[in-house]
Amino acid sequence: MDSARQGKEAAKATGGVNLADMAYRTLLEMILDRRLRSGELIVEDRLATALSISRTPLREALVRLASEGLIRKEFNRPYRVREVSSREYFQSMRLREILEGEAIATAAARIDPVRLQAMKAEMLRLRDEPQVRFEDHWAADEVLHTMIAEASGNEVMAQIIRDLRVTTRLFELSGLPSRIRPDCLEHLEVIDALADGDPAKARAAMESHIRSLAKDVLNDIARA
Template sequence: MPIQKDSKPAGALSDRAHRQITELIQKRELRGGETILEQRLAEKLGISRTPLREALQRLEGQGMISRSSGRSYLVRRVEMTEYLRSLKVRYLLEPEAAANAVGRLDRAAIQAARDEIADLRRLPRVQTDAHWQSDDTVHQLYGNSDGNDVMFGIIETLRVTTRLFEIAGLEARVEADFEEHDAILDALEANDASLARKAVRTHLRSLMTYSLKLLR
């Protein structure tokens, strides 16, 4: 039976496709290094190839996929060396972004981030897409409020790289992420720039330590 094509405007279809493909990558249904077969993916999502290609172009711009020599798209594969180098740059930038965001944040937004974490803790098993949404909420909360759009853009690009590596080992990191994110939110709510800087450094150092253990 042929798939019913969605009749929504092309822009809405492209946005939906972008969201769905991102989830497929985060859930490892599309794995690092895998070729994206456009026709098959369009059929899976129930859309034409035009909005699909728009979504793929956005994902390429975000660094989640890349073009192969044959012009097909590949899910980007991030190796340990690139991951650690990206984390080290984040370690230099993100603590300052968090410190700069102190005093600029709405307490309701901080509480909303806490509520997301609390909801995830009550789930019987890890929900990949919900976890990454919560991760975005915390990191973008201060990253997007530090008053430096250039720094925010660099950090977000680096977060795409590190996330593509972290997807494989998500379950073993979930509880540590919750605790470290809560500590960041505590510091932001206390309007303590020094504590916010320290909490973000602790979180990123924890990610580095965990990743290096995987090499042993």
Template sequence: MEMDSPKAATPAAAGVNLASMAYRTILEMILDRRIPSGEVIVEDRLATALSISRTPIREALVRLASEGLIRKEFNRPYRVREVSNREYFQSMRLREILEGEAIAAAASRIDPLRLQAMKAEMLRLRDEPKIRFEDHWAADEELHTLIAEASGNAVLAQIIRDLRVTTRLFELSGLPSRIRPDCDEHLDVIAALETGDPAEARAAMERHIRSLAKDVLGEIAKS
């Protein structure tokens, strides 16, 4: 019996794939500061760099705008969103409140297997001689998202995701000294979750977020 040959991707599917590829690439460029905060995004330049047409580039930019990473004013090009000191610290205060609420709700609901996997990853990163910044960010994102989603409140989880976009854009200027303290604090959060005690979990999360905000304030004071 002859096997059917694989079907070629339809034009629509190919377009979706190109848009997804463009989204991931532009996102990485923003998060790596290759496109800094406030910089204009030039569609033609991106299309040339990625060797694709402007259509998937535009689709990717619409998606990035919907996630709050870039902004577009009327009759003007997209720009990478800039986050002020004031907006950052206000967002961090909200994160302290809302992520504290989320983790308290998640304490009795979180998947223990996923929590163990996160613990193993944090231990690996903590003991890594040279931690890659992107690996740290990925683990940070995974843990905070896991907790927000385990809260069982989809609206709360979405608000937390939006706030994390804001604070991450601000922190992208680089806080390399925070990588190992973050790992230790994340391990404290995981340990608190393992107890199943909502109050202990809330306290660990609040300490973590306050610690980060304090270190950022210290970096700002130096500049």
């Protein structure tokens, strides 16, 4: 496993302050960049050796990842990266369309304009960047959708949206091609609608974005 050097460097960087946090960040990155793939078993001994840590902080990291819905553990079985079926994915996307449409309509009058402009600048940068790192795209996507959900003021809805996004992200990480440029263009439409302070326009932009993503995924599956 090529994470051995990365784990040692991360341990040096933290000065041993919090090995569980270091392990969590490393494992999260391994899931997001597909070094730990959907359905893959997580062998604790091997990971602990690769990260140069004991199993105690590793287990703390695994519990945290499980609480966020990224990995699962069955009785008397090792942890496994959570698998998401296409059925669960499309059902989750339909719920996201409904809930994130409601969240953005509520957020239109509440969102911080300074943060919104900073988000627009980042999306423009990603749009115009010839070679966008997958991780940078995911990070910007996460910031925007989370910012909108939280700006709705409905904490229960925001948490459900976060959970649904974990589900859909895991499915999209299973090998589907990325759609960075279309995402950036759709995100810019969402941001402009929010900047206008128009709840109906913002809702329409968000719902269109989520339907567009689901449609592209469906087409990718059909071509496979």
